[in-house]
Amino acid sequence: MNLVTYLGLAYHAEQTFADSLRTVGQGHAKHPDVLFTCQALAAMSDEHVERLTPIVQRYGASSGKDVKEPERLHADGLAEVRSGPVGLLRDLQDLHVLGTLVQTTWTVVFQAAQALRDDELIELCEHASGQNSRQLSWLNTRLKAAAPQSLIAA
Amino acid sequence: MTDRIADIWGGRTPYAKGTAWPVRVDQHLDPGIAEDQVDRWVRSACLLCSNGCGCDIAVKDGRMVGIRGRAGDTVNHGRLGPKGLYGSTPWSHAADRLTRPMIRDGGVLTECDWPTAMGRIVEVSQRLLREKGPLSHGFYTSGQLFLEEYYTLAVLGKAGLGTPHMDGNTRLCTATAAAALKESFGADGQPGCYADIEHCDTIFLYGHNLAETQTVLWSRILDRTHGPNPPVLVCVDPRRTKVAEEAVRTGGVHLAPRVGTNLALMNGLTRELFEHGWVDEKWVTAHTMGVDELRSIVDSYTPERVAEICGVDAGELRRAARIFGTSDRVLSTVLQGFYQSHQATAAAVAVNNLHLLRGLIGRPGAGILQMNGQPTAQNNRECGADGDLPGFRNWDDEQHVQQLAELWNVDPLTIPHWADPTHAMQIMSYVEEGSIGFLWISATNPAVSMPESARIRRILSGEQCFVVVQDLFLTETARLADVVLPAAGWGEKTGTFTNVDRTVHLSEKAVDPPGEARSDLDIFLAYADAMDFRDADGAPLIKWRTPEEAFDAWRAASRGRPCDYSGLSYEKLRGPTGIRWPVTDAAPDGTERLYTDAVFPTATETCETYGHDLLTGATVTQQEHRAMRPDGRAFLKGAEHTPAHEPVSEEYPLLYTTGRTVYQFHTRTKTGRAERLRRAAPDMWVELSPADAERLGITEGDVVRVESPRGWIEAPARVGQVREGAVFAPFHYGTPGLAGEVGRQANELTMTVWDPVSKQPCFKTAACRVRKVRAGDGPAPAPDTAGSAPASTSGGTR
Numbered sequence: 001m002n003l004v005t006y007l008g009l010a011y012h013a014e015q016t017f018a019d020s021l022r023t024v025g026q027g028h029a030k031h032p033d034v035l036f037t038c039q040a041l042a043a044m045s046d047e048h049v050e051r052l053t054p055i056v057q058r059y060g061a062s063s064g065k066d067v068k069e070p071e072r073l074h075a076d077g078l079a080e081v082r083s084g085p086v087g088l089l090r091d092l093q094d095l096h097v098l099g100t101l102v103q104t105t106w107t108v109v110f111q112a113a114q115a116l117r118d119d120e121l122i123e124l125c126e127h128a129s130g131q132n133s134r135q136l137s138w139l140n141t142r143l144k145a146a147a148p149q150s151l152i153a154a
Numbered sequence: 155m156t157d158r159i160a161d162i163w164g165g166r167t168p169y170a171k172g173t174a175w176p177v178r179v180d181q182h183l184d185p186g187i188a189e190d191q192v193d194r195w196v197r198s199a200c201l202l203c204s205n206g207c208g209c210d211i212a213v214k215d216g217r218m219v220g221i222r223g224r225a226g227d228t229v230n231h232g233r234l235g236p237k238g239l240y241g242s243t244p245w246s247h248a249a250d251r252l253t254r255p256m257i258r259d260g261g262v263l264t265e266c267d268w269p270t271a272m273g274r275i276v277e278v279s280q281r282l283l284r285e286k287g288p289l290s291h292g293f294y295t296s297g298q299l300f301l302e303e304y305y306t307l308a309v310l311g312k313a314g315l316g317t318p319h320m321d322g323n324t325r326l327c328t329a330t331a332a333a334a335l336k337e338s339f340g341a342d343g344q345p346g347c348y349a350d351i352e353h354c355d356t357i358f359l360y361g362h363n364l365a366e367t368q369t370v371l372w373s374r375i376l377d378r379t380h381g382p383n384p385p386v387l388v389c390v391d392p393r394r395t396k397v398a399e400e401a402v403r404t405g406g407v408h409l410a411p412r413v414g415t416n417l418a419l420m421n422g423l424t425r426e427l428f429e430h431g432w433v434d435e436k437w438v439t440a441h442t443m444g445v446d447e448l449r450s451i452v453d454s455y456t457p458e459r460v461a462e463i464c465g466v467d468a469g470e471l472r473r474a475a476r477i478f479g480t481s482d483r484v485l486s487t488v489l490q491g492f493y494q495s496h497q498a499t500a501a502a503v504a505v506n507n508l509h510l511l512r513g514l515i516g517r518p519g520a521g522i523l524q525m526n527g528q529p530t531a532q533n534n535r536e537c538g539a540d541g542d543l544p545g546f547r548n549w550d551d552e553q554h555v556q557q558l559a560e561l562w563n564v565d566p567l568t569i570p571h572w573a574d575p576t577h578a579m580q581i582m583s584y585v586e587e588g589s590i591g592f593l594w595i596s597a598t599n600p601a602v603s604m605p606e607s608a609r610i611r612r613i614l615s616g617e618q619c620f621v622v623v624q625d626l627f628l629t630e631t632a633r634l635a636d637v638v639l640p641a642a643g644w645g646e647k648t649g650t651f652t653n654v655d656r657t658v659h660l661s662e663k664a665v666d667p668p669g670e671a672r673s674d675l676d677i678f679l680a681y682a683d684a685m686d687f688r689d690a691d692g693a694p695l696i697k698w699r700t701p702e703e704a705f706d707a708w709r710a711a712s713r714g715r716p717c718d719y720s721g722l723s724y725e726k727l728r729g730p731t732g733i734r735w736p737v738t739d740a741a742p743d744g745t746e747r748l749y750t751d752a753v754f755p756t757a758t759e760t761c762e763t764y765g766h767d768l769l770t771g772a773t774v775t776q777q778e779h780r781a782m783r784p785d786g787r788a789f790l791k792g793a794e795h796t797p798a799h800e801p802v803s804e805e806y807p808l809l810y811t812t813g814r815t816v817y818q819f820h821t822r823t824k825t826g827r828a829e830r831l832r833r834a835a836p837d838m839w840v841e842l843s844p845a846d847a848e849r850l851g852i853t854e855g856d857v858v859r860v861e862s863p864r865g866w867i868e869a870p871a872r873v874g875q876v877r878e879g880a881v882f883a884p885f886h887y888g889t890p891g892l893a894g895e896v897g898r899q900a901n902e903l904t905m906t907v908w909d910p911v912s913k914q915p916c917f918k919t920a921a922c923r924v925r926k927v928r929a930g931d932g933p934a935p936a937p938d939t940a941g942s943a944p945a946s947t948s949g950g951t952r
């Protein structure tokens with residue numbers, strides 16, 4: 001079943017997203033709201049990964065880590081941050097791109113979960129998508145707040 | 155009248171539930187002045203805390219020489235507290251008042267005339283506008299100006315310059331009150347009023363040391379708890395304050411949660427309401443939304459889990475919840491213990507939730523008072539000098555922006571409304587990085603009052619930004635400025651202000667300001683003139699000159715909005731009492747309580763905000779809001795408890811918390827110049843619990859060093875009433891900031907971090923360590939009349 005590949009993608013994408021959020025948070029720690037909110041958002045993704053693990057196992061992989069998605073499905077995380085006000089903007093934007101990958105992945109998995117009538121997975125998809133919207137909303141809010149000053153006055 | 159330094163709240167005038175609070179007129183005249191020597195009494199209201207007591211100023215020979223409470227005023231029924239009595243006027247004739255402008259020349263502040271000072275300001279302002287545009291300008295104002303001044307500042311900033319970088323120190327005291335009201339009810343504005351004290355059965359005080367912060371309001375409560383059928387009090391505070399003692403005495407509860415865990419406690423209380431069926435299901439269905447989500451969020455906060463997180467007794471938590479759940483009329487008040495702590499907005503919103511779940515709103519005795527820390531904070535919020543748009547308008551609603559554009563006759567794009575307004579801490583960051591190159595600070599002292607003071611001093615003294623400071627004295631902040639402007643203070647100018655329960659007072663000019671000092675209104679008008687701000691037709695943007703004209707302009711701006719002043723006038727405010735907004739043709743005498751019809755300003759077209767995610771601060775979009783169709787229903791909103799930003803560690807094992815005490819206000823600019831108040835609490839101290847003191851080998855009066863990862867202070871120790879593991883420091887003892895000076899500002903230690911929704915800085919969640927520096931030579935200089943009394947002299951220790 002190809003679902004397991006997509007569960008692997010959800011697993012990896014959430015983990016990459018969480019790691020990248022932490023990297024960006026730490027890298028821009030002089031903005032305390034960025035630091036602490038990124039940590040809180042990363043914790044949400046951690047929780048999704050944790051709850052996904054037994055489901056992945058149920059579908060036949062020994063753990064999410066074991067599922068190898070095809071190379072072109074994979075997204076790289078942010079290994080380091082950029083500097084300065086425009087750097088912050090670009091990093092937030094990159095996080096947003098990763099976040100939308102997570103979002104569409106859950107959409108795809110959700111469709112399958114419904115077709116399979118897998119209540120546990122349905123519940124997780126709903127929960128994770130809800131949290132994912134909060135993550136994206138914050139990135140959007142912060143981008144909007146930072147953009148004019150960074151592009152015009154900095 | 156007794157000495158009100160020792161007898162803070164004055165004699166009791168007990169009264170029964172549902173009857174009027176008796177009148178008691180308090181008065182103080184300078185030594186040597188007899189009542190019949192007073193030339194005249196001038197109408198005003200006290201400006202030394204957010205209570206807003208109506209008063210008259212005594213004038214003799216062109217000097218303010220005393221004060222008396224107004225018997226007929228709805229706020230205080232004639233009473234005044236120690237700060238109002240002893241601190242209202244002495245500053246006005248202090249020898250060190252600023253009387254002439256100053257500019258920095260060759261590094262030194264030098265006196266000059268007004269044209270020179272204003273010329274320097276306008277030159278820098280215009281150059282930056284040319285080079286970088288309006289985003290290069292920032293304004294940081296006060297919680298102590300008058301409405302007319304805030305509104306003028308808002309118009310010149312938003313429509314003249316077009317900068318989103320405007321805020322006030324109200325961000326430090328009251329931003330969470332505003333945010334919590336907006337999140338729950340759709341717009342700012344206090345639902346209840348002080349008269350709810352007369353009608354309630356129960357009073358919950360959340361993080362609110364009312365006995366010290368608003369002494370007159372506390373008298374009003376004491377007079378009920380000492381009268382027939384007294385209310386039961388419940389107090390949430392990590393210190394054993396007088397409020398906590400009274401809670402125990404009245405058969406209520408004192409809950410002392412670990413610093414930084416308020417939201418967990420609130421989630422526990424909320425869960426209990428659900429568990430025991432203390433929810434008015436019918437009312438909730440008809441008038442609120444979000445109940446199911448709230449229920450699922452609080453579901454895991456069992457009393458036992460809360461007990462573990464907060465370090466409170468599960469039985470006591472249950473008891474407090476039962477009191478809330480089974481009382482007919484509950485009044486809740488909230489202040490800095492919640493607002494300046496971790497997850498501030500979520501915790502304050504949780505208080506609103508409790509009321510909504512029981513339908514306890516809009517009727518006598520069922521009030522919510524999300525308090526203000528400063529006397530005119532409400533006006534800053536209404537008028538939009540704190541970044542909000544005037545009249546509680548929504549920056550995210552094109553129609554609201556259009557209304558303002560028409561009112562001011564400017565292009566709507568001039569008015570910055572593309573994102574949440576820039577908050578004070580962010581303004582400071584922009585100043586730090588140099589993208590704001592012009593910062594105008596009026597009537598506030600951020601070098602003392604903002605978190606992480608060393609950083610603020612560095613930012614303000616740097617070369618990257620031109621700093622204008624307008625104040626009464628050469629404060630710690632003014633010393634760092636490039637231009638200092640001498641301002642007129644309370645009693646030296648006319649204007650109105652509105653207290654936390656929406657009561658508007660007129661404060662009239664009693665005397666002339668000293669030297670060349672000018673009212674803040676005149677200073678802002680002079681800048682607007684010099685900058686030649688114009689409207690779309692080329693006419694001057696600001697069309698008023700006098701306070702009364704400014705007030706009338708504001709009345710027009712507020713018409714139709716929740717804070718509607720349209721039916722008010724100076725003439726009306728010359729009556730026996732202040733008047734509560736909204737005042738309209740339909741409600742010409744004002745409005746005692748909001749939401750009596752359970753209709754809230756949450757409709758998408760009406761609301762002041764579409765709301766935020768309480769955990770992250772992400773904004774809800776207009777589209778999302780519309781999809782929810784709130785249509786007048788209030789929001790029940792919740793959030794998970796998360797650990798505070800700086801947990802204790804081996805290196806910093808104690809939790810640091812700060813607060814105001816009874817004899818001081820703001821950064822003591824005024825109260826520190828009043829002899830009696832100064833003598834009552836002359837210097838900084840630090841409070842430890844008896845257990846921690848013993849473990850650290852510290853006894854009363856020993857000089858201790860308190861350190862956090864950001865800085866240190868040294869002060870005598872009071873072995874006092876804080877809970878074990880916590881260290882309390884009174885904020886706002888300034889320091890001249892000279893090299894070698896021993897640190898004594900509470901904010902040397904606090905963190906640069908803020909609540910995600912209200913953007914109010916957290917002053918109460920830093921980790922610290924304490925060690926003895928040397929033995930003291932007597933008790934700490936802390937007063938022993940209130941919450942800072944030594945543990946040995948007071949009832950319970952903890």
Ligand code: SF4
Nearest residue numbers: 200203206207235238
């Ligand atoms: S309670 Fe506040 S407003 Fe009233 S007299 Fe005291 S300081 Fe002034």
